[in-house]
Amino acid sequence: MARARTSGSLSDVRQQLGERIADLSKRATRLSPLDIHAQMDAIREVAAINGLAALECLAHRSAQLALLPGHRVSVQCCLEHMDEALSSNRSTDTNAILAALAIRLH
Template sequence: MTSESLDAARTRIGRCVAEVQERGPRLSPLDLHARMDEIRKIASVNGMSALEQLARCSAQMALLPGHRVAVRSCLEHVDEAIACRSPADTTAMLAALALRLR
């Protein structure tokens, strides 16, 4: 994978996150699930396993009562995590977010 394709994936993920943040509480649990699954697919294709697992867990939790707010809250930090140029920093930030969801 080239850095250009990774940058493109980061841009697409950033757009998904921005959409969730912009629409906020107007998103139904199913819409939030769909957005998180879209992020999961992008992460999967691009070898971003930590983000893939976080998005998978978030997508499932979005359907549970009371967890929509937690999922949206964690998304606030996903942009910061994927902007890191160090894979270790990105993974550490995503792991911290996953713990926050638990």
């Protein structure tokens, strides 16, 4: 699979992921745990295809958390921080936010 390498396409991917995260965040309270898992897995897949390893791992963990009791709070927290990370213009900030969140979840 081709990986996104140019800044324009990476920007497009980040925007697409941001839209998916925002949509899931709005609808999460009405979705079943399995639906949330599927949506997070779709986010993970897009991140994986485009070489966003930190986001891929975090989305994978969030998908797992969606299936556990108390999932709504943990998933909402993950979505908020993922959105913050993707909104950053600096990749170092993005990675720092995602790494901090990953540590917090473990």
